[in-house]
Amino acid sequence: MLEALGLTDDEAEIYVALVRSGPSRADSLPALPEQRMSAALEGLAQKGLLTRSAGPGSQLIASPPDIAGEVLLLRRMQELHLARAAMGRLTDEYRSSPKDGRGRASVEFTDSAAVTQRAEQMQRGAHTEVLIFDMPPYASPSEGGTAPNNRTELERLASGVRYRTVYDRQAIEQPDGLDRIRWYIDAGEQARAVPRLPLKMLIVDGKLGIVPALPADPDRSEGSALIHPSPLLDGLIGLFELTWSTALPLDVISEGDAGGRELDDTEAWLLTLLLSGLTDEVIARQMGVGRRTVLRRARNLMDRAGVVTRMQLGWHAAQHGWIGSGRAGWARRGASNT
Known part of the structure; x- marks a missing residue:
């Protein structure tokens, strides 16, 4: 995550190790090739995240994350704001530049x-x-x-x-x-x-x-x-x-509170598919059951609603909140006998 502050992968790894271990010698840090280690230490020092103790046996010391990190964060935010402003100016130029000789294009x-x-x-x-x-x-x-x-x-x-x-x-x-x-x-x-x-x-x-x-x-x-x-x-x-x-709500349980109480999940989805006008074969394939199972479950829903056609089932579902409120129009158009 420290990469978002502008640190390289190596710099992030070294800094985290120093924070956790306290002042350390370079040879006790995660093993990196000499060139990469040197570049990582130099980068951390330039970013204000690392200092070296004076005298013989010099140690590497991590700067406090809450102080040094906040400075880096503010710097990155300023850079992002400047970049956003620059992109905004370019966007204005892009949209206002002539296209095919017709001026600004919508x-x-x-x-x-x-x-x-x-x-x-x-x-x-x-x-x-x-x-x-x-x-x-x-x-x-x-x-x-x-x-x-x-x-x-x-x-x-x-x-x-x-x-x-x-x-x-x-x-x-x-x-x-x-x-x-x-x-x-x-x-x-x-x-x-x-x-x-x-x-x-x-x-x-x-x-x-x-x-x-x-x-x-x-x-x-x-x-x-x-x-x-x-x-x-x-x-x-x-x-x-x-x-x-x-349109017909597909999230019938969340939109139709009464339906959520009267129908289980399988019945709710079956009703949704029936009213969407899909054929029984497609419904069976989507639900992973046989066509006869679809017919039997549809008949059970019609018996519960006290109706004899799927169009009537659509009306009943709309009136009783099984598919949310105000869906009678969809019941007329989607509940065909399949």
């Missing part, structure tokens, strides 16, 4: 090779909220074309950033698609589903978005469009909110 094309990196950078820069439309195909798919694991999302969720994701039915139908989604939900993601999304999309803090771009040249590889603050970005945010308001 839409910037990103080549397909950089899409994954750009999406990760956007998420790492998020402070409050990330909005996602999730659907295949994916820019950097895992084996078989399935969605890659978004470990950046898990890190940002842990740091307090809110994630709201709407999944296309195709994303759920993928092999292990439901397990992937539940992984994010368990980490804190708010997830919903619709039968069909209009496009893939990621928006960060309401200030920056990225969507697929289809170049006019059919011989060019598909990339993405980076959307800066503009009426276009406002429209995409509005599209997300409208879609979100009518």
Whole structure:
């Protein structure tokens, strides 16, 4: 961790050893090649973390971490602030520089090779909220074309950033698609589903978005469009909110308190998949059971609700809080007999 203060690996190792052992001779410290040891001691001395005792048998003495470390920390913070200001100025120049002779651009094309990196950078820069439309195909798919694991999302969720994701039915139908989604939900993601999304999309803090771009040249590889603050970005945010308001909650237990009391986890997930419009075969594959088991469990849910069709089951679930409040619209569109 001391490397964050500007120490090299060797400097950090020597300093920690000195703090733990007290004043020591160089030959009692961790064994390093002579050139590396000399460079590490010189670097620690320049950073104010090391002094040498006077007289014969000179010893190396570590400076107090609370004093010397605070000085280094403040210095690094100042350097980071200066670097941030410089990057801000470069960003202003980048966005205001002419592009294709049209002046400042609110839409910037990103080549397909950089899409994954750009999406990760956007998420790492998020402070409050990330909005996602999730659907295949994916820019950097895992084996078989399935969605890659978004470990950046898990890190940002842990740091307090809110994630709201709407999944296309195709994303759920993928092999292990439901397990992937539940992984994010368990980490804190708010997830919903619709039968069909209009496009893939990621928006960060309401200030920056990225969507697929289809170049006019059919011989060019598909990339993405980076959307800066503009009426276009406002429209995409509005599209997300409208879609979100009518989508089916996938975290049914957390959003539907009554459902959380009346249904166990397996029943809740089965209900979610039934209402998302998946076929019985896909549901069976996602849950790791046979199609007959799906039919039997669905019939048990309908018997408990006192209904005879899955559409009626959807209405009952919406009215009794099994899928959260206000989801009757989804019950109409998603609860088809499969």
